[in-house]
Amino acid sequence: MKKLINDPKNVVIEAVAGFEAAHGDIVRVSHDPIFIARSDAPVHGKVGIVSGGGSGHEPLHGGFVGYGMLDAAVPGAVFTSPTPDPILAATQVVDGGAGVLHLVKNYTGDVLNFETAADLASAEGIEVRAVIINDDVAVKDSLYTAGRRGVAGTVLVEKITGAAAERGDDLAAVVAVAEKVNSRVRTMGVALTPCVVPHAGEPSFVLADDEIEIGIGIHGEPGRERIKLEPADAIVDRLLAPILDDLPFVAGDAVLLFVNGMGGTPQVELYIVFRRAAEVLAEKGITVTRSLVGNYTTSLEMAGTSISVLKLDEELTSLWDAPVQTAALRWGR
Structure with a gap:
């Protein structure tokens, strides 16, 4: 294992300290319990938005804390859910009197711990x-979930929901926007290589040099099938077909196309993937009106990609375009 770390036990602590040093103009950090909050939290009268989960997926979630997106993010150990205590503390800090929304990826530990924190916050009078x-269409159940996994589409939910909260929507309206985005986004991923969790010191799974895993999860969970390596266009076709069939997406739809890197994939390859995905959508009469390309929901150093397609309407497009200022997404401000 070759990693730029000191002690595997201190990876998250030291990474969050570095994040604080780099982005102190946007965020402030609590170290005990550990969470990242926007520097001006709580914003009076604004719905607070909290997300989080295991570390190793950066910039998700801490990189999306700031104006127009998340009010706080709670990092757990690598690939491990945060416990209820820091989730509760983050919820308390961002409560501006209008209630708090938890955006939770569908992994069993995350769901249970956020539920516990929500119960504790409710007992204190926080709504x-x-x-x-x-959003993952690859598998219904996995090692970590009951039902579909939450993967890269989380970025789109956080951005659009954050914009709704920033414009002053009340809690019910913000929840409705989040549910709307979640219902209209679909994602599928592929792994070319495994990743190495620091405290484990060995690959989380094994792929032969000529193998890839279709439908991989962001923790290295198994996908739909393991196949021989194919050209990029063929892989994109394999990923897009179940995405488009699931909603389904149809001719005349306007969509946001998001090509995400898993951490070890260079940008040049991601644009090759985007090119083919855009071609396929155009052939089907689906118009890409918004786009995002880059490493936003990663799996440590895993090589691979995921494709997310979000069906847009006027409201969602406007909220996507709304100003945002975070470490990982910035525009319009």
């Missing part, structure tokens, strides 16, 4: 709602 993100 808390939760939306469970489950």
Whole structure:
């Protein structure tokens, strides 16, 4: 294992300290319990939005804390859910009197711990709602989930929901936007290589040099099938087909196309993937009106990609375009 770390036990602590040093103009950090909050939290009269989960998926979630997106993010150990205590503390810090929304990826530990934190916050008089993100079409159940996994589509839910909260929507309206995005986004991923969790010191799964895993999860969970390596266009076709069939997406739809890197995939390859995905959508009469390309929901150093397609309407497009200022997404401000 070759990693730029000191002690595997301190990876998250030291990474969050570095994040604080780099982005102190946007965020402030609590170290005990550990969470990242926007520097001006709580914003009075605004719905607070909290997300989080195991570390190793950066910039998700801490990289999306700031104006127009998340009010706080709670990092757990690598690939491990945060416990209820820091989730509760983050919820308390961002409560501006309008309630708090938890955006939770559908992994069993995350769901249970956010539920516990929400119950504790409710006992203190904080109104808390939760939306469970489950955009992955690859498998119904996995090692970590009951039902579909929450993967890269989480970024789109966080951005658009954050914009709704920033414009002053009340809690019920913000929840409705989050549910709307979640219901209209679908994702499928592929792994070319495994990743190495620091405290484990060995690959989380094994792929032969000529093998890839279709439908992989962001923790290295098994996907739909393991096949021989194919050209990029053939892989994209394999990923897009179940995405488009699932909603389904149809001719005349306007969509946001999001090509995400899993951490070890260079940008040049991601644009090759985007090119083919855009071609396929155009052939089907589906218009790409918004796009995002880059490493936003990663799996440590895993090589691979995921494709997310979000069906847009006027409201969602406007909220996507709304100003955002975070470490990982910035525009319009």
